[in-house]
Every structure is written in structure tokens, then in C-alpha cells.
Amino acid sequence: MPKKIKLGILGGGGDSLIGVLHRIASHINDNYEIVGAVFNPDLGESIKFAKEIDIPTNRIYNDFETLVEEELKLPKEERIQVCSILTPNFLHFPMAKKLLENGFHVICEKPMTTTYDEAKILQKLLDKSNLVFAVTHTYTGYPMTRQMREMIKSGALGKIQKVDAQYYQGWINPIIHDKSKRGSTWRLDPEKSGISCCMGDIGVHAFNMIEFTTGLQIKSILADLNYLYDDNKMDIDGTVLVRFEGNAKGVIRSSQIATGEENGLTIAVYGDKGALKWEQENPNFLYAMSDDKPVQIYKPGHAYNSELSLDGTKLPPGHPEGIFDAMANIYLGVARAIRGEKYNSGEFPTMNDGVRGLNFIESTVKSHQQGNSWVNLIK
Structure with missing residues (x-):
């Protein structure tokens, strides 16, 4: 099996429902490893949370800009490959834009941006790249x-x-x-x-x-x-x-x-x-x-x-599956796309x-x- 995809998390710390949903979903099919994050605007809180969920703290960054800057200094095989954006809506666009501009794949909570014009800007950036962009309309993941x-x-x-x-x-x-x-x-x-x-x-x-x-x-x-x-x-x-x-x-x-x-x-x-x-x-x-x-x-x-x-x-059959499994199916589809494997167009919602x-x-x-x-x- 290919090495695990290196995942960064933006937001989703503390008692965030969406945070635990994404973290568990990323682990379910054994395709991802969380290697870096900005869980909280307060660095101390981010580090504290990383310790609580047993993630190494050496790549818990002070802010999003620092995460991008420091990750780009690492050898390509070590740096974050894809970032999950789990922040309040107004941060989705600037984060997604900077990630695309710097060669990172993106998994973004919905709505993707706060305006249609921002969404079209991201679309143009993605069209010029060879990157994968998923929007987590979770319910598309249910069997x-x-x-x-x-x-x-x-x-x-x-x-x-x-x-x-x-x-x-x-x-x-x-x-x-x-x-x-x-x-x-x-x-x-x-x-x-x-x-x-x-x-x-x-x-x-x-x-x-x-x-x-x-x-x-x-x-x-x-x-x-x-x-x-x-x-x-x-x-x-x-x-x-x-x-x-x-x-x-x-x-x-x-x-x-x-x-x-x-x-x-x-x-x-x-x-x-x-x-x-x-x-x-x-x-x-x-x-x-x-x-x-x-x-x-x-x-x-x-x-x-x-x-x-x-x-x-x-x-x-007969063993109930739920929301974590639905989100995990989206993460599985994204993993296949990042690795260049064959996948069904229904496996994850795209930027479109x-x-x-x-x-x-x-x-x-x-x-x-x-x-x-x-x-x-x-x-």
C-alpha cells in the first residue's frame, strides 16, 4: 500500500464537532497521517489540543501563514500534501487560495467561500494546476x-x-x-x-x-x-x-x-x-x-x-454505518485522486x-x- 498521505488541519480544535468528524474520517481507511496543524488562533491552545489527541507538536504552527511558509522549506516527501480547512466561513477563501497557489491539495468545508466571485477565483486557480480540491458535502458519502x-x-x-x-x-x-x-x-x-x-x-x-x-x-x-x-x-x-x-x-x-x-x-x-x-x-x-x-x-x-x-x-449487511463513515468515503476518494488512481466521479464533491x-x-x-x-x- 502506498505511504500515508500527509495531512494538515486548519481549525477544528477543542470540542469542534466538525474537527473530530474530519480527523476520525481521515483515519478510517488508513490513508492519511496528520502531520501539521493550526487548530486554534492561540498557539498555546493548539499545542495543548495536539497533545490531547496525541499528535506531535513540532509542526503545530502559530498561524496559517507560518504553516505554509515552514512546510515549503521541508523536502517534498516530508511536507504536508493536503490541508483540510475547518474554520469559520470567512477564512475559507484566503486559506484555499494560498494553498492552491503554493501547490497544496485542499479539502474544504462548505460553503467553499463566502461569495460567488471568490469561488470563481478559486476555480481559475485550480484550472491552472494539477491539484485536487474537495468540498465536504458529507451526505454524498453515504452508501x-x-x-x-x-x-x-x-x-x-x-x-x-x-x-x-x-x-x-x-x-x-x-x-x-x-x-x-x-x-x-x-x-x-x-x-x-x-x-x-x-x-x-x-x-x-x-x-x-x-x-x-x-x-x-x-x-x-x-x-x-x-x-x-x-x-x-x-x-x-x-x-x-x-x-x-x-x-x-x-x-x-x-x-x-x-x-x-x-x-x-x-x-x-x-x-x-x-x-x-x-x-x-x-x-x-x-x-x-x-x-x-x-x-x-x-x-x-x-x-x-x-x-x-x-x-x-x-x-x-445489518451493521449500521453513519456520518463518520460517510465523511471517510469522501476522504478515500480524495486519496485516490491525489495518488492518481482510478475513481468514480461520485466519490467526492469537487470545486465545481x-x-x-x-x-x-x-x-x-x-x-x-x-x-x-x-x-x-x-x-
């Missing part, structure tokens, strides 16, 4: 969403007629109703989060899931966003109507004030021959429906699944998905601000 993608690609549903994607959470309720709290979280600060909270954070996942599973590109959208309070600058709820080429239509429903909801991402795709439905909170079940047959349930690990689905399954995501986010806000009018997404 059953991959099975959904392959079944739709094979024509199992016939012509797509309707798509319904929902992403409901309730986590922001304790914050949004307290004026002092909603003014202190970075998620509701446009300077740090970008122009959208709900659509920028979770609505974009639903958007990505639609395009990932159906293979279709959304052509235009009409958005109605909810800010709830006049002094709140960021959307925390919204509904988006979507149109595809031809006559297919759909809806994205996204909320962070859906009281009692946890992580309710669901997607249903309806064709003229049948339909498929998947729920993130029950990720090992893919429901196949039709007008003339009982509902069928597809589960991971069985020989009836596609090669892409089985490649993302690590355990025998990141650019499309920013196009969607900005278009939803534009549609809402223009009085809930239709806005075309740029191809």
Missing part, C-alpha cells in the same frame, strides 16, 4: 445516497418529474429569540458567515444532494426567506422553488427554527416510472416506490447494490460543486430581496 445516484443514472425512475428536498434543524431556537445571543454568534454575522445563514449552512446541502443524486442541474430558483426579527441580518428559515431543464420542478425546504428537529435532511425524487426516498437520520434505508408494486427497501452491503455504493460500505453552491446561496438571497422573483443560476 445509500450513492446507490440512489446510480439507480437514477441507470434510468430506474424514468424521466424525472419532481424533486423534494428538506433540511430541518431546530438548533438556533435558543439563540435567535435572545437579542444578545443572536448578536454574538458568528453564524449570524455576515462578516464571518457570508450573506446567508440557513441556506448557506444547510440549504446548500439539500441543493447539492439534488444535483448529486439526479445528475440534473437546477436552472432557476424562487426563494422566500425568513429572518424572524428585524434586527437579524441572516436568514434562519426558507423555502426555495426550483426548476430544471425541461418540465421537471422541485422544492427545497430548509430551516434552523424547526422546533424539535435534529438533523432532518431528506430527499425524494419522483420519475414517471418510480420514485426513491432517503432520510439522513435513517441513512441505511433507501425506499423505492412505484404505482404498481409494494415499497422496496434497499440496504447497504448487499450484492444488489451498485459498485459505487458497495465501495463505500465497510461492514457486512462548491462554485454551484455559492451560486445557489447568492441566488436565493437575490430572489428574496427582489420580491420573491425567479432568478437564473449561471451554468
Whole structure:
């Protein structure tokens, strides 16, 4: 087996959920070794955290700029090959840009940047390079969403007629109703989060899931966003109507004030021959429906699944896999790409998905601000 890929981590220290998700995912398939990091803006905290998770501290750097500068001084076979960007949104673009300019592969949390223009700048940089850039839309890593993608690609549903994607959470309720709290979280600060909270954070996942599973590109959208309070600058709820080429239509429903909801991402795709439905909170079940047959349930690990689905399954049937495994499948695909190995285009979201995501986010806000009018997404 080739030597492990040398991985650097930016952000994700302390009790960060996204940090532990990425670190564990990088280890699951034995492809990566974390060799350097800036876990925290405070060097002392970064070193302390590195010791807690048993990572050598000699390449824990004071800041991002120092990491790039010092790593470039090392022999190529020793330096970091790929960096995972796990910071608040406003840092994604400057970090990704500098990494690409200096020859590092990138794994970036979504949204890839805070503006569509920034995303296009990164795209131009990547096009001039021979580097790998992944955006961690984690839910594309589940075996059953991959099975959904392959079944739709094979024509199992016939012509797509309707798509319904929902992403409901309730986590922001304790914050949004307290004026002092909603003014202190970075998620509701446009300077740090970008122009959208709900659509920028979770609505974009639903958007990505639609395009990932159906293979279709959304052509235009009409958005109605909810800010709830006049002094709140960021959307925390919204509904988006979507149109595809031809006559297919759909809806994205996204909320962070859906009281009692946890992580309710669901997607249903309806064709003229049948339909498929998947729920993130029950990720090992893919429901196949039709007008003339009982509902069928597809589960991971069985020989009836596609090669892409089985490649993302690590355990025998009946052994539940979850979010760590889904993220690990993305890291596995990136490892194959970095090593120049053959891989399926569905193994990890690319910069193109990141650019499309920013196009969607900005278009939803534009549609809402223009009085809930239709806005075309740029191809």
C-alpha cells in the first residue's frame, strides 16, 4: 500500500464537532497521517489540543501563514500534501487560495467561500494546476445516497418529474429569540458567515444532494426567506422553488427554527416510472416506490447494490454505518485522486460543486430581496 498521505488541519480544535468528524474520517481507511496543524488562533491552545489527541507538536504552527511558509522549506516527501480547512466561513477563501497557489491539495468545508466571485477565483486557480480540491458535502458519502445516484443514472425512475428536498434543524431556537445571543454568534454575522445563514449552512446541502443524486442541474430558483426579527441580518428559515431543464420542478425546504428537529435532511425524487426516498437520520434505508408494486427497501452491503455504493460500505449487511463513515468515503476518494488512481466521479464533491453552491446561496438571497422573483443560476 502506498505511504500515508500527509495531512494538515486548519481549525477544528477543542470540542469542534466538525474537527473530530474530519480527523476520525481521515483515519478510517488508513490513508492519511496528520502531520501539521493550526487548530486554534492561540498557539498555546493548539499545542495543548495536539497533545490531547496525541499528535506531535513540532509542526503545530502559530498561524496559517507560518504553516505554509515552514512546510515549503521541508523536502517534498516530508511536507504536508493536503490541508483540510475547518474554520469559520470567512477564512475559507484566503486559506484555499494560498494553498492552491503554493501547490497544496485542499479539502474544504462548505460553503467553499463566502461569495460567488471568490469561488470563481478559486476555480481559475485550480484550472491552472494539477491539484485536487474537495468540498465536504458529507451526505454524498453515504452508501445509500450513492446507490440512489446510480439507480437514477441507470434510468430506474424514468424521466424525472419532481424533486423534494428538506433540511430541518431546530438548533438556533435558543439563540435567535435572545437579542444578545443572536448578536454574538458568528453564524449570524455576515462578516464571518457570508450573506446567508440557513441556506448557506444547510440549504446548500439539500441543493447539492439534488444535483448529486439526479445528475440534473437546477436552472432557476424562487426563494422566500425568513429572518424572524428585524434586527437579524441572516436568514434562519426558507423555502426555495426550483426548476430544471425541461418540465421537471422541485422544492427545497430548509430551516434552523424547526422546533424539535435534529438533523432532518431528506430527499425524494419522483420519475414517471418510480420514485426513491432517503432520510439522513435513517441513512441505511433507501425506499423505492412505484404505482404498481409494494415499497422496496434497499440496504447497504448487499450484492444488489451498485459498485459505487458497495465501495463505500465497510461492514457486512445489518451493521449500521453513519456520518463518520460517510465523511471517510469522501476522504478515500480524495486519496485516490491525489495518488492518481482510478475513481468514480461520485466519490467526492469537487470545486465545481462548491462554485454551484455559492451560486445557489447568492441566488436565493437575490430572489428574496427582489420580491420573491425567479432568478437564473449561471451554468
